[in-house]
Amino acid sequence: MEAIGLVSLGRLPMESMKQWVYRNLRLAIMTGRFPPGLPVTIQGIAEMLDVSAMPVREALHRLVADGALQHLDNRRVRVPDVDPEKFDEIIAARIALETVAAERALPLIDPVRIVLLQNIDAEIDAAYRAGNIEQAIEANFAFHRCLYEVRSSVVLLPLIETVWLRLGPLMRAAAENLGESYRFDRHAPVFAAIAAKDGAALKAAIAADIEEGAGHLGYQRCLDAKSRQLAARK
Template identity: 65%
Template sequence: MLVSEGRQPCESVKHWVHRTLRHALMTGRFQPGEPVTINGLAEMLAVSAMPVREALQYLVADGALELLDNRRVRVPEMVPEKFDEILAARIALETVAAERALPQMDFLRLARLQHLDSLVDAAYDAGDIERGIVANFDFHRCIYEVHSSGVLLPMIESLWLRLGPFMRHAAENHWQSYKVDRHAEALDAIRDRNAEALKTAITADIQDGIGHLGRAQFLDTAARTF
């Protein structure tokens, strides 16, 4: 079920609808392959069709949704080749963003990161996958926004947007098999001002986090076809 994000003071309906749908996709409130309709979303959000139509156009352009031949819109399915490409792009962009941010990281930012990491752990310990996904994205964003908010961060968030539905599905099925906390290694690297260690930790977090969960999901799907 789509739960709307609170509309901010002075925020236009158009911007609010787009932000709400982006957040819903990023946190996996839509499933891979799920169709979406303008009228259905407009009814759920209690708005007219126009801002929904415009938001869907932006999300199709971002690759978060796909337009089918019959002009219907759906959440794209994830396939291994696309998954590997997105992960490679995440690693390339996020390690650069982390390295750029490191010289400007202060003790307040480090404390914020420690808090966000504790929220990730608490969410998954409670079985709240969506809250864990949100806190994980917030952890990474808290690093990258220090020195890469203008170009790199929007590019990174577009990759998170494409992964969101599949990530949620994979995490719900396989989270218990993933126990490695790479955030702790990233925090240690930030304390030590060690750029190479931070890049290694970010790479491992992506590969051993969503990479592990995604591969497990693909193996499950393949096993059902054998």
């Protein structure tokens, strides 16, 4: 199995081994540490996390059910690749869910929450400057989670995170060659809308952040991959 930069999270109190393995793998997929098309073996993951095969098998089954992985055979799964049409659907789902979550959260965003968001935004910039794409993706998801969780943690946030799972591997591949346009601070309009308590502006800022950032990069990556596949058939 290809080497993966799997970061081992600390085990939480009362957390079972299978929950811990699932949480580690979920974060790794969401932040693009598993590239699209990569076959993943139970034994390979077990060795990386220094655990037995059983909790890995159960975690992988859960991730297949989440749509983050797909079965190849009894011993292997892989991160699915995404075609342009499916990618469009993922982006549309992000925009639909996250604009609602942001609008619902706005009345509850206080100065403390704004400082938290500003700190995470600074972490995103620092990660991109350091060339740490996985950390930048993780911090970007943390920014959006920090914004929505004040009111949308029961139903909307789990749905949003399921969509992120399908997007993370693609974003890691797409973001390897970031252009200057993507380095523009796309969260500045979000902060402006929050300061103005303007729900419509916040929804527009979140939609633009998703569509012009993740949407543009990921869709271009899908087109490039499809072009390579067509060229290989000739």
